[in-house]
Amino acid sequence: MTATIDTGLFGPYGGRYVPEALIAALDELAKMHQELKNDRSFVAELSHLHKTYSGRPSILTEANRFADYCGGARILLKREDLNHTGSHKINNVLGQALMTKRMGKKRVIAETGAGQHGVASATAAALLGLECVVYMGEEDTKRQALNVARMRLLGATVVPVTAGSRTLKDAINEAMRDWVTNVETTHYILGTVAGPHPFPVMVRDFHRIIGDEARAQVLELTGALPTAVLACVGGGSNAIGIFYPFIDEKSVRLIGLEAGGDGLETGRHASAISGGRPGVLHGARSYMLQDEDGQTIESHSISAGLDYPGVGPEHAHLYDIGRAEYWPITDKEAMEAFSLLCRTEGIIPAIETAHALAGAIKLGKELGPNSTLLINLSGRGDKDVQTAAEYFGMA
Amino acid sequence: MQTSLERVLHQARGENRAALIGYIPAGFPTVEGCKRAIDVLIDSGFDAVEIGYPYSDPVMDGPIIQEAADQALRNGVKAKDVLGTLHHATERGAAAVVMTYWNPIEQFGVDKFAHAIAQAGGSGVITPDLSFEQAQPWNQSAARAGINTIYVVAPSTTDDRLRKVTGITSGFIYAASLMGVTGTRTSVSNSAQELVARIRQVSDLPVAVGLGVSTPEQAREVATYADGVIIGSALIKELLGKDLDKGLVGLEELALSLAAATRSANRESPGVSGAKEARGVK
Numbered sequence: 267m268t269a270t271i272d273t274g275l276f277g278p279y280g281g282r283y284v285p286e287a288l289i290a291a292l293d294e295l296a297k298m299h300q301e302l303k304n305d306r307s308f309v310a311e312l313s314h315l316h317k318t319y320s321g322r323p324s325i326l327t328e329a330n331r332f333a334d335y336c337g338g339a340r341i342l343l344k345r346e347d348l349n350h351t352g353s354h355k356i357n358n359v360l361g362q363a364l365m366t367k368r369m370g371k372k373r374v375i376a377e378t379g380a381g382q383h384g385v386a387s388a389t390a391a392a393l394l395g396l397e398c399v400v401y402m403g404e405e406d407t408k409r410q411a412l413n414v415a416r417m418r419l420l421g422a423t424v425v426p427v428t429a430g431s432r433t434l435k436d437a438i439n440e441a442m443r444d445w446v447t448n449v450e451t452t453h454y455i456l457g458t459v460a461g462p463h464p465f466p467v468m469v470r471d472f473h474r475i476i477g478d479e480a481r482a483q484v485l486e487l488t489g490a491l492p493t494a495v496l497a498c499v500g501g502g503s504n505a506i507g508i509f510y511p512f513i514d515e516k517s518v519r520l521i522g523l524e525a526g527g528d529g530l531e532t533g534r535h536a537s538a539i540s541g542g543r544p545g546v547l548h549g550a551r552s553y554m555l556q557d558e559d560g561q562t563i564e565s566h567s568i569s570a571g572l573d574y575p576g577v578g579p580e581h582a583h584l585y586d587i588g589r590a591e592y593w594p595i596t597d598k599e600a601m602e603a604f605s606l607l608c609r610t611e612g613i614i615p616a617i618e619t620a621h622a623l624a625g626a627i628k629l630g631k632e633l634g635p636n637s638t639l640l641i642n643l644s645g646r647g648d649k650d651v652q653t654a655a656e657y658f659g660m661a
Numbered sequence: 662m663q664t665s666l667e668r669v670l671h672q673a674r675g676e677n678r679a680a681l682i683g684y685i686p687a688g689f690p691t692v693e694g695c696k697r698a699i700d701v702l703i704d705s706g707f708d709a710v711e712i713g714y715p716y717s718d719p720v721m722d723g724p725i726i727q728e729a730a731d732q733a734l735r736n737g738v739k740a741k742d743v744l745g746t747l748h749h750a751t752e753r754g755a756a757a758v759v760m761t762y763w764n765p766i767e768q769f770g771v772d773k774f775a776h777a778i779a780q781a782g783g784s785g786v787i788t789p790d791l792s793f794e795q796a797q798p799w800n801q802s803a804a805r806a807g808i809n810t811i812y813v814v815a816p817s818t819t820d821d822r823l824r825k826v827t828g829i830t831s832g833f834i835y836a837a838s839l840m841g842v843t844g845t846r847t848s849v850s851n852s853a854q855e856l857v858a859r860i861r862q863v864s865d866l867p868v869a870v871g872l873g874v875s876t877p878e879q880a881r882e883v884a885t886y887a888d889g890v891i892i893g894s895a896l897i898k899e900l901l902g903k904d905l906d907k908g909l910v911g912l913e914e915l916a917l918s919l920a921a922a923t924r925s926a927n928r929e930s931p932g933v934s935g936a937k938e939a940r941g942v943k
């Protein structure tokens with residue numbers, strides 16, 4: 267499933283659809299990614315940070331009480347929520363921030379939706395002494411105010427983006443404009459497996475540690491591979507991270523849970539694969555939400571982190587070849603699963619992650635007690651407490 | 662066969678002057694208002710017009726063009742309006758091209774789009790986010806339709822890549838004057854002249870400079886070394902947030918002074934670039 271190194275194509279998806287001004291920087295990045303992948307000192311430095319800073323390996327938790335609501339299927343949670351900064355995002359950010367140092371650049375920029383990637387970027391920048399600017403849709407700065415404060419405490423500049431739908435897609439546009447202008451001094455820490463080559467490949471490689479660890483942990487615990495691996499999909503970084511080491515294991519079902527918002531039939535959703543069609547957005551070809559002219563349609567989701575009209579190109583390819591499935595989960599289903607995990611396991615998940623939990627409830631009921639479901643618990647829900655309290659009428 | 666654009670650029674070279682090219686998004690400030698603005702540009706002495714295809718995610722554009730495109734999209738501008746505006750310009754006898762991000766072409770149908778441009782009398786398409794690696798299907802369709810494929814190069818483009826990109830370009834080479842997005846600037850970056858000189862080493866095609874060229878003084882300066890001067894944001898600024906009739910008066914004033922400035926530029930003798938002929942569609 268490895269994309270071609272020079273062009274970054276996954277079947278007909280991926281590639282580079284960007285202003286010529288960025289090509290030289292993307293070439294440099296692609297070359298550096300290839301070199302550093304096998305560079306002992308780089309790998310050791312990153313591994314040291316994983317162990318001593320972000321807290322890897324993340325643990326595997328068996329969710330026995332939650333399993334009662336999943337048709338009795340065995341439920342195993344890969345606890346990325348326990349990483350420093352509270353989600354899987356730190357894996358990629360530490361990798362790219364170390365690369366930034368090696369490129370001799372002193373400034374990083376990032377886009378953020380829910381704020382998790384922005385917080386992770388601000389954290390890594392503080393740790394490594396880099397200037398950090400985070401672009402965030404104005405709409406998202408309101409629904410994720412806690413994360414805005416965290417980023418500012420960490421010394422980052424948060425720029426609210428007021429263009430377009432004022433969410434993640436517009437934050438990416440603004441980050442790209444900054445990057446085109448300041449590419450000589452600045453690295454763009456793209457937070458998901460989308461964007462122009464080499465980002466989809468590079469970000470996946472920094473996140474595959476989730477799947478590598480989980481695979482070994484599940485084998486040790488159960489003596490077998492899981493029946494299915496589930497993860498929520500916005501751009502798709504946590505999903506590709508946990509899927510990747512299982513792609514060649516044909517017996518393992520891979521299921522990505524997209525944000526179904528109010529339901530696909532309402533048109534108010536963020537399910538690029540289940541409810542979109544192929545096109546080009548943010549530098550790569552993939553599935554996306556668009557009108558007949560190719561204008562991007564605004565996405566809708568209760569979860570800021572999944573509120574994105576596109577998806578990473580590798581997911582598009584996995585879907586086309588039938589290797590992975592992508593199901594939409596409505597806001598309502600996600601919030602029910604959110605509440606259930608809180609009350610059965612004492613874990614408050616991110617609302618993004620709750621989409622994967624809702625998928626597990628569905629799949630568990632379908633497969634029954636003889637199945638093992640590995641779920642990427644990609645983030646914790648502290649940032650969502652306000653939204654959830656309002657949703658459940660507790661505020 | 663030469664496109665109108667190629668003829669116009671060839672003629673300007675013959676007169677030892679730079680061509681003046683104006684950009685305006687279709688549907689801005691309205692579909693009809695845009696056509697009137699195009700008339701003003703043509704009547705004021707612009708040699709060619711670029712009609713922008715308003716797009717929801719314009720990562721190459723600064724605040725002025727973003728706002729104009731946004732307004733056009735809010736007005737409900739569609740592909741047929743872009744083609745209709747192109748047709749209007751070419752019927753008026755102007756050399757005209759469309760400038761668009763890639764996705765609208767892909768969704769329209771690559772072959773179909775090239776054909777529709779030719780049908781509307783358009784000379785070609787500028788594709789600022791279609792990278793060399795992804796360009797082949799478009800180049801084939803454009804060649805079949807007999808239209809120009811205009812690519813953008815930047816100060817960061819390596820010599821090796823300049824050779825590749827200019828090799829698939831026809832009509833003119835769009836030289837981005839600086840590393841950045843569209844918009845008005847107080848001065849034209851030095852990198853523009855350096856880039857044009859580097860392009861001359863690898864290609865005989867006409868070179869037009871765009872991005873941040875906004876005043877008559879800047880146009881005159883660029884016209885001393887480039888084959889074309891591209892003005893976008895400055896023209897749009899005249900119409901943004903203004904009553905159309907008043908806006909068009911301001912636009913005409915600016916357009917006339919840009920045309921006069923471009924024509925008054927002191928150029929080296931035609932020996933340097935003018936001796937080499939503008940090349941036809943390959």
